[in-house]
Amino acid sequence: MTIGTTGRFEARDKRLINCEEVDVNQLMPLKYKWAWEHYLNGCANNWLPSEVPMGRDIELWRSTRLTPAERLVVMRNLGFFATAESLVANNIILAIFRHITNAECRQYLLRQAYEEAVHTHTFHYIVESLGLDEREVFNMYREVPAITAKDDFEMEITAAILRPDFTTATLAGAQTLLDNLIGYYIIMEGLFFYSGFAMMLSLHRRNLMTGIGEQFQYILRDETVHLNFGIDLVNGIKEEHPELWSDAFQARVRQRIAQAVELEIAYARDVLPEGILGLNADMFRDYVQYIADRRLERIGLAATYHSPNPFPWMSETIDLGKEKNFFESRVTEYQSSAVLKWD
Ligand code: FE
Ligand code: MN
Numbered sequence: 303m304t305i306g307t308t309g310r311f312e313a314r315d316k317r318l319i320n321c322e323e324v325d326v327n328q329l330m331p332l333k334y335k336w337a338w339e340h341y342l343n344g345c346a347n348n349w350l351p352s353e354v355p356m357g358r359d360i361e362l363w364r365s366t367r368l369t370p371a372e373r374l375v376v377m378r379n380l381g382f383f384a385t386a387e388s389l390v391a392n393n394i395i396l397a398i399f400r401h402i403t404n405a406e407c408r409q410y411l412l413r414q415a416y417e418e419a420v421h422t423h424t425f426h427y428i429v430e431s432l433g434l435d436e437r438e439v440f441n442m443y444r445e446v447p448a449i450t451a452k453d454d455f456e457m458e459i460t461a462a463i464l465r466p467d468f469t470t471a472t473l474a475g476a477q478t479l480l481d482n483l484i485g486y487y488i489i490m491e492g493l494f495f496y497s498g499f500a501m502m503l504s505l506h507r508r509n510l511m512t513g514i515g516e517q518f519q520y521i522l523r524d525e526t527v528h529l530n531f532g533i534d535l536v537n538g539i540k541e542e543h544p545e546l547w548s549d550a551f552q553a554r555v556r557q558r559i560a561q562a563v564e565l566e567i568a569y570a571r572d573v574l575p576e577g578i579l580g581l582n583a584d585m586f587r588d589y590v591q592y593i594a595d596r597r598l599e600r601i602g603l604a605a606t607y608h609s610p611n612p613f614p615w616m617s618e619t620i621d622l623g624k625e626k627n628f629f630e631s632r633v634t635e636y637q638s639s640a641v642l643k644w645d
Contacts, residue, residue, distance in 0.1 A: 487532020
């Protein structure tokens with residue numbers, strides 16, 4: 303292995319991609335401090351779905367107090383997220399991990415993959431609590447066209463990296479990896495997740511399905527870190543390899559995001575055909591376009607839609623730190639902070 307001039311491995315020898323021949327195992331000294339920060343932020347956000355009491359949700363779900371339109375909102379979002387979290391986890395482990403050649407980023411990816419497992423677990427826990435048909439919920443990604451369309455869009459992005467001849471050593475290959483990172487961090491976790499978050503947190507604000515709402519708040523908190531890591535990673539790779547960020551590639555990114563916006567608007571129309579109290583599909587057209595503009599800006603591209611934000615309370619929700627006691631119902635002490643028990 304070739305290492306720097308001191309004979310010791312130094313932070314400056316590290317690279318985000320195409321660095322296998324140097325060292326992918328040595329975490330310290332850190333070069334990408336943001337990756338370590340995101341890792342620590344993730345660790346500070348430990349939670350498990352089983353900590354959230356579901357009694358009120360079960361009672362409401364069995365009652366006649368929810369309208370069919372509100373039930374559809376709950377079911378479709380459970381169906382979308384139940385498999386979307388697995389798509390993200392598989393993309394991390396099978397597609398991204400081996401091509402990100404930096405130990406602190408890999409440390410973060412390991413943490414994120416675990417969080418995606420907790421998220422998938424959450425949807426199973428909700429299905430079990432409410433007594434839903436798990437086959438129906440977990441098959442929606444095959445059976446509900448608006449969900450299938452989003453997932454197919456993502457799975458093609460994973461498949462491009464899984465081709466046996468794939469390499470980031472060529473310009474086109476490195477651009478395909480960047481396209482994957484944008485497809486997952488910016489589009490899947492940064493765009494496709496956000497209308498579901500807004501829908502479920504809107505119900506929570508009306509005091510409906512508050513257990514699920516609380517779990518969506520935990521997931522949103524995790525996804526905020528995932529998104530921020532992804533943005534730092536994309537911008538970091540751009541900085542190390544400015545040649546990847548050509549005009550043609552920027553046009554390709556814009557095209558992808560525009561396509562994703564259309565898929566997400568179609569999803570909102572499918573979930574809210576008539577609308578429910580406080581929500582209708584047109585608001586989601588604005589919201590998805592508003593979110594897309596914010597994501598474009600974070601990766602250095604100009605906003606295109608200039609739509610108003612119909613849910614200003616969403617950014618308040620996201621911006622609330624733990625110090626403001628966002629998760630006030632938290633009661634569980636982690637085993638890691640208690641005496642070890644082996645039985
Ligand atoms: Fe997730
Ligand atoms: Mn995620």
